[in-house]
Amino acid sequence: MATNPANTPNPANTPNVPDTQSPQSTPSTPLYRRLARRLQERIDAGAYPAGARLPSEPELSAEFGVNRLTVRQAVAELERAAVVEIRRGVGTFVRPPAVRVSIAVDPRSQRFDLGSVHAALPEAGGEARGEGRRGDGPGDGEFVVAAPPVTGSAEDAEAARQLGRAPQELSRVDSVIRLGGRARAASSYWVPFGPLPAELVRPGRPGNLVLDLARTAGVELEYDWRAFGAVGADLADAELLGVPPGTALLVREGVSCTPDGTPALYVRRRIDGSSARFVLHFRER
Amino acid sequence: MATNPANTPNPANTPNVPDTQSPQSTPSTPLYRRLARRLQERIDAGAYPAGARLPSEPELSAEFGVNRLTVRQAVAELERAAVVEIRRGVGTFVRPPAVRVSIAVDPRSQRFDLGSVHAALPEAGGEARGEGRRGDGPGDGEFVVAAPPVTGSAEDAEAARQLGRAPQELSRVDSVIRLGGRARAASSYWVPFGPLPAELVRPGRPGNLVLDLARTAGVELEYDWRAFGAVGADLADAELLGVPPGTALLVREGVSCTPDGTPALYVRRRIDGSSARFVLHFRER
């Protein structure tokens, strides 16, 4: 009755959220998803153009006759899909089409790593909203975050497997890459020796860890393989990168080896999906 | 023994989720995130081993003295980070270490596309939980989903830019790749001609669209470039792939051209991040 349970939109409270598209075969799409679709449609139709502010949560709540929490659930999905950007205390805004940074890579030359990242990313500087913050900031570069002990964690076990060693033989160091004042990538490196020099793994130390580790080992490194995947940010990466947990991250992992083929480095880099992509060129330019 | 004193219901109504780590600088981490960390710690410590069921939401709610919605918020973050898997009506389970499918690629031979996907993915069949459903199912393969008109959408505009044509000159066809009974990848193809034969774009038609499109155009295709990125699933892709919106997807996009270098195909494929990764080998095997 007056207790208006879930699936019957309040008739007294005006407009509901019609199920616009899905055929009736569906056992009733949840309200928050129908609302998300409605908002997406408005964005696609240009009713809320790129950069525009959406109505506030109380306004949407009133307009559609649903609880504010339901509105939040709908908007949260659009945010995770990178359709809108939520700015606390300000409002929710339609994201402009993503202008992502390309990190060009020629697979035949086998050259692509931190060097190219450092070279390419500064172009991203300003990002979507037209604020300041272009070009390099004072905090740009790669910085040591920690040198966690190698335990039996799943990541450590995978690294040990890839390097053909026991976890006890490995050392690890984590880093973050900052560009334009923002953390863009988090990296973890495993090497089959140790302990690493205290200065090298001092938290906050700037440097190029691939080069530094190769120098420490006294070897030359070349690529064995690199792989690309995608995963939602876990709690630790989310904190490091300053994004909400679950944000889509591009994962690039792989093994480098010495010229004689001995595995010497396993690296796993997580990159904010909205800030970079890797490009492989197959034709001469 | 429970490393945790909080194995008993909380009679006092005070939340029993100590702020374990964050330095005092933090202005109090939200309750649901502290709880997520607590659960993550238990998983890391082996208190909830891989495959184990977490306590139910009412149980966690009672143990930690927080509202069930707060529990849900914490668990939802762990799910988006692929730490746990939620099965409706059953429970929430710790995910085993991801056993992802490698799609091996030799960049020097320039051969990697649908063929290798088709060849490599069936190994993934059963996925983590040890159920049936191994090997190829009857619905495996690539299937046309739709041939949406090319409008001025952001995707269409990007395709037009990459192919050096006007959007009006392009045709588009969308497909889904199913393996082991599950949709694994959603693809969109743009070609600089049209209209496409009705039979080719008939929804539900099986086939290899890259080959079919090349045959229709009467040309040979070779890779110009391919790029990797990551993005959260939008509403449409989420529905196609049967995953929650925002799920991390690996995006592979690129242009193929004719032997004389004329761009002839732009493709944008979204792959469920948990089911595949692309591997580039740089050394002879």
Add this chain to the structure above:
DNA sequence: AAGTGGTCTAGACCACTGA
């Protein structure tokens, strides 16, 4: 039938942002 997660409401208080 019992237990699980999924959705929704109502209301409250807080932290942050900008004028």
Add this chain to the structure above:
DNA sequence: CAGTGGTCTAGACCACTTG
């Protein structure tokens, strides 16, 4: 300061899975 989004609670009903 007013307005925005962020968090949290209490309670209800629902849909799904399993015995």
